Amino acid sequence: MQQQEGYLETAATGEGGCTLRLGGRLDAYTVADLWPRALQVLEDHGQTPLQLDAEGVTYCDGAGVALILDLLRRPRTAPVTLVNVPDKVQRLLAPFDAAALAAPPPPRAPRQGVGRRLGEAIQGLGQGLHAQVAFIGETTAALVHALLHPRQVRWADAILIARRAGADALPIVGLIALLLGVILAFQSAVAMKQFGAEIFVANLVALSLLRELGPLMTAILLAGRSASAFAAEIGTMKVNEELDALTTMGLDPLRFLVVTRILAAVLVTPLLTLFADLVGLAGAALVLLTFDIPLVTFVNQVSQSVSLTDLAGGLVKAVVFGLLVAGVGCLRGLQTRTGAAAVGESTTRAVVSAIVLIVAVDGLFAVIYFHLGI
Amino acid sequence: MPVDPSKNDPVIQVRDLTLGFGGRPLLERLNFQVQAGEVFVLLGGSGSGKSTLLKHMIGLYEPMAGEVRIGGEVLTGSEGAARRRILRRFGVTYQSGALFGSMTLLENVRLPLEAYTRLSREAMDLVARLNLQLVGLAGFEHHMPAEISGGMQKRAAIARAMALDPGILFLDEPSAGLDPVTSADLDRLILRLKDILGMTFVVVTHELPSIFAIADRVIMLDRESRGIIAQGPPVQLRDHAEHPWVRRFFNREATEAA
Numbered sequence: 001m002q003q004q005e006g007y008l009e010t011a012a013t014g015e016g017g018c019t020l021r022l023g024g025r026l027d028a029y030t031v032a033d034l035w036p037r038a039l040q041v042l043e044d045h046g047q048t049p050l051q052l053d054a055e056g057v058t059y060c061d062g063a064g065v066a067l068i069l070d071l072l073r074r075p076r077t078a079p080v081t082l083v084n085v086p087d088k089v090q091r092l093l094a095p096f097d098a099a100a101l102a103a104p105p106p107p108r109a110p111r112q113g114v115g116r117r118l119g120e121a122i123q124g125l126g127q128g129l130h131a132q133v134a135f136i137g138e139t140t141a142a143l144v145h146a147l148l149h150p151r152q153v154r155w156a157d158a159i160l161i162a163r164r165a166g167a168d169a170l171p172i173v174g175l176i177a178l179l180l181g182v183i184l185a186f187q188s189a190v191a192m193k194q195f196g197a198e199i200f201v202a203n204l205v206a207l208s209l210l211r212e213l214g215p216l217m218t219a220i221l222l223a224g225r226s227a228s229a230f231a232a233e234i235g236t237m238k239v240n241e242e243l244d245a246l247t248t249m250g251l252d253p254l255r256f257l258v259v260t261r262i263l264a265a266v267l268v269t270p271l272l273t274l275f276a277d278l279v280g281l282a283g284a285a286l287v288l289l290t291f292d293i294p295l296v297t298f299v300n301q302v303s304q305s306v307s308l309t310d311l312a313g314g315l316v317k318a319v320v321f322g323l324l325v326a327g328v329g330c331l332r333g334l335q336t337r338t339g340a341a342a343v344g345e346s347t348t349r350a351v352v353s354a355i356v357l358i359v360a361v362d363g364l365f366a367v368i369y370f371h372l373g374i
Numbered sequence: 375m376p377v378d379p380s381k382n383d384p385v386i387q388v389r390d391l392t393l394g395f396g397g398r399p400l401l402e403r404l405n406f407q408v409q410a411g412e413v414f415v416l417l418g419g420s421g422s423g424k425s426t427l428l429k430h431m432i433g434l435y436e437p438m439a440g441e442v443r444i445g446g447e448v449l450t451g452s453e454g455a456a457r458r459r460i461l462r463r464f465g466v467t468y469q470s471g472a473l474f475g476s477m478t479l480l481e482n483v484r485l486p487l488e489a490y491t492r493l494s495r496e497a498m499d500l501v502a503r504l505n506l507q508l509v510g511l512a513g514f515e516h517h518m519p520a521e522i523s524g525g526m527q528k529r530a531a532i533a534r535a536m537a538l539d540p541g542i543l544f545l546d547e548p549s550a551g552l553d554p555v556t557s558a559d560l561d562r563l564i565l566r567l568k569d570i571l572g573m574t575f576v577v578v579t580h581e582l583p584s585i586f587a588i589a590d591r592v593i594m595l596d597r598e599s600r601g602i603i604a605q606g607p608p609v610q611l612r613d614h615a616e617h618p619w620v621r622r623f624f625n626r627e628a629t630e631a632a
Contacts, residue, residue, distance in 0.1 A: 028501065028538055032492040061539035061571075062508075063493070066501040091570055096504060097512075105480070105503060105515035338520050339475035 006030035023056020026064025055084035158260040165226040166268030177276035181283025203305035205284040214277040219321035223354035227329035231350035234333025235343040258330040269322030391440035413575040418595035464542035465535025471527035473519040480515040486537040505533040525556035
């Protein structure tokens with residue numbers, strides 16, 4: 001393919017008119033330079049008739065056609081006429097309607113009034129709430145059914161999910177818990193050393209890890225790792241019409257997909273929490289060793305300061321957090337609309353809603369435990 | 375979109391191409407040429423490697439041996455600026471249309487222009503609108519892909535593939551999932567683009583009515599012999615093919631189609 005430039009020349013004609021000669025190669029690359037120059041000529045000769053001479057055009061493509069049509073469609077007082085058009089360029093120009101291009105393309109939909117949009121937003125909110133309540137109800141029913149008929153649960157799926165959400169999460173949960181234990185112990189030990197009370201760091205770390213931070217951090221990690229995974233997986237299944245396939249086969253997606261995930265999450269969250277508690281305590285013990293507190297003293301102090309109730313309280317929370325994380329992940333996945341962006345949106349919403357719910361429910365637990373005297 | 379495509383000039387040359395996966399060849403030592411301005415159809419049974427061959431021809435996969443030349447330049451193994459120059463010579467539409475769901479049709483068509491040209495925004499919009507007008511989608515510029523039908527999505531994908539006026543269009547199963555009327559509309563569009571713009575088409579399709587409507591030449595691939603078992607104009611293959619599978623393909627389905 002010969003490389004050739006496009007060119008543009010102007011020449012005065014009789015009666016005060018002007019000729020704009022376009023020639024050479026007119027393609028998407030060469031017209032980039034010609035276009036602003038041609039528009040400038042049009043502006044400079046706004047009052048005089050202009051002839052657009054295309055005789056010298058040797059190659060023309062869609063961009064060249066666009067340039068010619070653009071020059072013809074501009075509103076002017078004096079006309080622009082196209083002359084000496086080679087046959088082949090004329091054939092390219094034929095299917096296009098310059099008049100239709102003069103107007104901007106129609107907008108997608110007329111913008112609606114504020115009232116209508118507000119109404120629709122409230123309606124959307126109501127529908128979302130309705131869907132959530134319905135989901136909670138249906139999921140509860142499905143879970144009760146699963147507990148009454150444990151043989152109908154797809155345990156192989158549940159175990160596989162438990163492995164992915166649980167065993168595979170051990171390294172990250174361990175890392176964060178260790179860090180948490182070390183930081184808590186170190187920061188409080190530095191302050192308490194001034195009062196010679198480093199030994200009580202064990203009480204502080206054990207209580208806060210077992211009752212609050214263990215379950216909370218595990219649940220937040222689970223929200224980031226697994227709620228997002230559940231939402232993306234179920235969302236992609238929805239986009240690929242796999243959920244429709246399940247429904248038409250008479251299989252309830254809730255029982256098939258949601259119950260297994262909730263059971264898996266409920267199973268692994270307390271175990272992960274227990275693991276996080278232990279690793280966090282180990283981190284604290286390590287720090288206290290550097291403050292000359294031996295391991296035996298640390299263990300004795302911990303066993304005196306926390307009871308089994310504290311541990312159980314934390315694990316009960318973990319079970320509820322697991323339920324929330326899996327439930328929200330699945331709900332957002334089921335709510336996915338069409339398209340690749342929708343899956344990303346569901347995943348984001350799953351993580352954000354799960355974390356917000358975890359924090360809110362943790363507050364609720366604090367109130368309940370306070371009134372129960374736990 | 376050349377004004378004057380010189381006929382009988384091979385724009386695509388496939389030489390001794392062997393392709394496969396994991397060291398196992400799927401098709402071996404393929405040799406054929408596609409002439410400028412023709413509609414060239416790749417045929418074959420399921421699993422014969424039509425789509426895989428197409429993906430080798432557009433440089434998505436590297437072959438085990440042999441080469442593909444586009445416009446005389448070797449695409450196989452090319453890199454950097456040379457590869458980008460060859461890639462600009464053709465456009466591709468995929469089975470699903472592969473429009474970007476988060477962009478309007480106008481933005482989809484404008485994207486290659488933004489990437490490759492220095493045109494002003496206004497000029498790019500105009501070129502994009504012209505392309506959409508050419509495929510019969512004027513007025514849908516601000517629609518999202520999800521808001522239009524499957525047939526319209528395929529046409530929009532063609533408009534996007536044509537944005538840089540590539541001269542060659544590769545279409546992977548353009549009629550898949552379309553009703554016969556929409557499919558025939560798409561065939562007419564292909565013929566119109568070939569006629570007005572002198573474009574060359576390489577099409578993978580199973581649809582017999584489409585093949586008879588648009589194809590100048592077809593090649594038929596076979597999984598067992600790992601090669602081309604027939605090539606030529608579709609009518610000639612239907613009436614005179616020696617290979618029994620080819621005759622069955624054309625005649626049996628042609629009878630059903632009629």
